[in-house]
Amino acid sequence: MIISVASGKGGTGKTTVSTALALSLPGPVQLLDCDAEEPNAHIFIKPDIKRTEDVFIYVPRIDEDICTLCGRCAEVCAYNAIAVLPGSGRTAGRALVFRELCHGCGSCRYFCPENAIKEEKRKVGVVEVGYRGELEFVHGRMNIGEAMSPPVIRAVKHKLNKGRTVIVDAPPGTTCPVITAIHGSDACVLVTEPTPFGLHDLRLTVEVIKKMDIPFGVVINRHGLGDERTEEYCAQEGIPVLMKIPFSKEIAAEYSRGISIVEAFPEYRDEFAGLVKKLEEEMSR
Amino acid sequence: MKQVVVISGKGGTGKTVITASFAAIARSKVMVDCDVDAADLHLLLDPATRQNGMFKSGKTAEINPEKCVKCGLCRGICRFRAVTADFKVDPISCEGCAFCSFICPEKAIEMKENVTGEWFVSDTRFGPMVHARLGIAEENSGKLVSLVKGKAKEIAEKDGHEWVIVDGSPGIGCPVIASLSGANAAIVVTEPTLSGLHDAKRVVAMARHFNVPVMFIINKYDLNERMADDIRAYCCGEKIDVIARIGFDEDVVKAMVEGKTIIEYAENVTTRAIREAWEAVTSIGAG
Numbered sequence: 001m002i003i004s005v006a007s008g009k010g011g012t013g014k015t016t017v018s019t020a021l022a023l024s025l026p027g028p029v030q031l032l033d034c035d036a037e038e039p040n041a042h043i044f045i046k047p048d049i050k051r052t053e054d055v056f057i058y059v060p061r062i063d064e065d066i067c068t069l070c071g072r073c074a075e076v077c078a079y080n081a082i083a084v085l086p087g088s089g090r091t092a093g094r095a096l097v098f099r100e101l102c103h104g105c106g107s108c109r110y111f112c113p114e115n116a117i118k119e120e121k122r123k124v125g126v127v128e129v130g131y132r133g134e135l136e137f138v139h140g141r142m143n144i145g146e147a148m149s150p151p152v153i154r155a156v157k158h159k160l161n162k163g164r165t166v167i168v169d170a171p172p173g174t175t176c177p178v179i180t181a182i183h184g185s186d187a188c189v190l191v192t193e194p195t196p197f198g199l200h201d202l203r204l205t206v207e208v209i210k211k212m213d214i215p216f217g218v219v220i221n222r223h224g225l226g227d228e229r230t231e232e233y234c235a236q237e238g239i240p241v242l243m244k245i246p247f248s249k250e251i252a253a254e255y256s257r258g259i260s261i262v263e264a265f266p267e268y269r270d271e272f273a274g275l276v277k278k279l280e281e282e283m284s285r
Numbered sequence: 286m287k288q289v290v291v292i293s294g295k296g297g298t299g300k301t302v303i304t305a306s307f308a309a310i311a312r313s314k315v316m317v318d319c320d321v322d323a324a325d326l327h328l329l330l331d332p333a334t335r336q337n338g339m340f341k342s343g344k345t346a347e348i349n350p351e352k353c354v355k356c357g358l359c360r361g362i363c364r365f366r367a368v369t370a371d372f373k374v375d376p377i378s379c380e381g382c383a384f385c386s387f388i389c390p391e392k393a394i395e396m397k398e399n400v401t402g403e404w405f406v407s408d409t410r411f412g413p414m415v416h417a418r419l420g421i422a423e424e425n426s427g428k429l430v431s432l433v434k435g436k437a438k439e440i441a442e443k444d445g446h447e448w449v450i451v452d453g454s455p456g457i458g459c460p461v462i463a464s465l466s467g468a469n470a471a472i473v474v475t476e477p478t479l480s481g482l483h484d485a486k487r488v489v490a491m492a493r494h495f496n497v498p499v500m501f502i503i504n505k506y507d508l509n510e511r512m513a514d515d516i517r518a519y520c521c522g523e524k525i526d527v528i529a530r531i532g533f534d535e536d537v538v539k540a541m542v543e544g545k546t547i548i549e550y551a552e553n554v555t556t557r558a559i560r561e562a563w564e565a566v567t568s569i570g571a572g
Contacts, residue, residue, distance in 0.1 A: 037487075038487065040483065104364060110384070111387065144487060149458050249533070256481075256508050
């Protein structure tokens with residue numbers, strides 16, 4: 001079973017929930033931290049990293065000796081990653097590749113009539129695999145200055161081990177990185193907080209999950225802070241509230257030290273394990 | 286006209302609360318919400334839309350089943366595995382490169398433009414605000430960020446506003462890079478947590494990569510004072526000014542529930558700290 005933990009907005013407690021789930025569930029578990037821009041789960045899991053693999057995309061290298069500056073490559077590039085400058089009387093023409101804009105689709109190489117384009121690897125991030133006892137841990141880190149996290153997220157998801165219960169810690173937001181992370185999940189946990197910001201972002205995320213047709217439930221974090229509108233919304237929409245984590249300075253302080261809620265307060269372990277049962281009920285509906 | 290961008294690395298650190306407070310304090314400014322993915326600033330500023338428009342960006346392939354002969358060429362070349370076994374395009378995987386549409390011998394593949402969002406120019410009780418809403422599950426928010434920032438700059442220049450105050454996007458990817466471009470200063474709002482410090486370091490590296498000077502605000506510092514000191518020590522080592530240390534304050538949540546900024550809601554130690562932070566921002570701008 002693959003369970004994604006998403007949040008719409010950052011800072012609502014997604015990593016708190018996903019790491020607590022990973023540490024509470026019985027049987028073999030795998031945790032994939034797909035927040036490649038800001039991976040944090042490792043801070044709480046403290047895995048023993050065993051393997052590090054680079055994530056590459058393939059970008060074109062144009063052989064200037066062969067290139068005739070015909071411009072076909074620039075024409076087929078949907079990302080404006082290639083510019084072909086024709087020469088004038090005094091200056092030689094050039095074909096320029098903007099590697100940061102390239103998505104690595106390979107179109108330019110295929111269509112080059114002169115076979116002047118080769119592809120070379122460009123490192124966009126790394127994937128690390130580690131263990132904490134039985135728990136298998138995988139995360140990706142995008143290089144700083146990169147614009148696109150999906151290639152790194154995809155590389156993390158290639159490590160998905162169907163023999164285990166898989167927890168996916170999704171990036172925040174409702175755009176392509178989240179979709180890439182959640183894609184293929186059996187169920188989803190949405191973490192929110194009972195404030196107007198939290199509710200607003202929860203509504204957006206609910207739209208996404210409904211569109212993707214994945215069964216889901218909500219965890220309300222910092223319950224007691226803010227107002228009742230989030231619970232009212234869930235009741236109106238028939239969204240199950242799987243769990244409420246009370247607002248507590250003690251929990252926040254343990255979090256700040258990188259200690260999982262279930263390690264600091266073991267009484268939450270059963271509740272997190274039980275959360276999955278509730279999700280399974282949602283799935284069988 | 287100067288631009289100040291409030292960023293955080295990690296979400297939920299109080300970026301929007303700080304931005305809205307700056308908006309309440311600054312005299313002559315245009316506000317921009319660049320967190321187009323999960324825009325929240327409007328919840329505090331209650332904007333009345335004056336102008337809006339659709340935002341189109343990127344394309345997605347679509348296979349016409351009547352023309353398709355299932356030759357498999359498109360499936361073979363697609364590196365994003367977006368063509369399914371029954372020759373449909375999975376729009377989530379499609380990166381819009383159009384390789385398939387060029388290669389299809391039957392001309393059965395069309396690239397359809399995506400409407401990915403909507404932008405707004407609005408009036409608020411603190412002045413003009415530019416914001417956007419990104420369509421669900423869409424990408425390219427970096428371009429939408431550039432668009433809203435461009436509009437804000439136009440307004441600021443036309444009406445002679447002194448500041449453009451930007452609520453930046455979280456993370457370190459495309460939207461933040463777009464948020465930061467052209468900024469005179471970036472304010473990093475961070476919480477005293479291990480993950481907060483971890484993310485703040487990444488965002489500092491990113492801002493420096495783009496030559497934008499950074500200043501820090503440590504929010505909710507009393508959740509873990511030792512960690513707050515670690516962040517201060519880190520800033521000191523990096524020669525970064527910490528322009529405010531703000532304690533956890535339930536009034537901030539109460540103000541939010543009422544749709545107000547903390548500046549309007551209370552006059553207390555938090556608001557004093559934020560006012561001093563704004564002073565620090567403006568003095569840098571003057572220098």
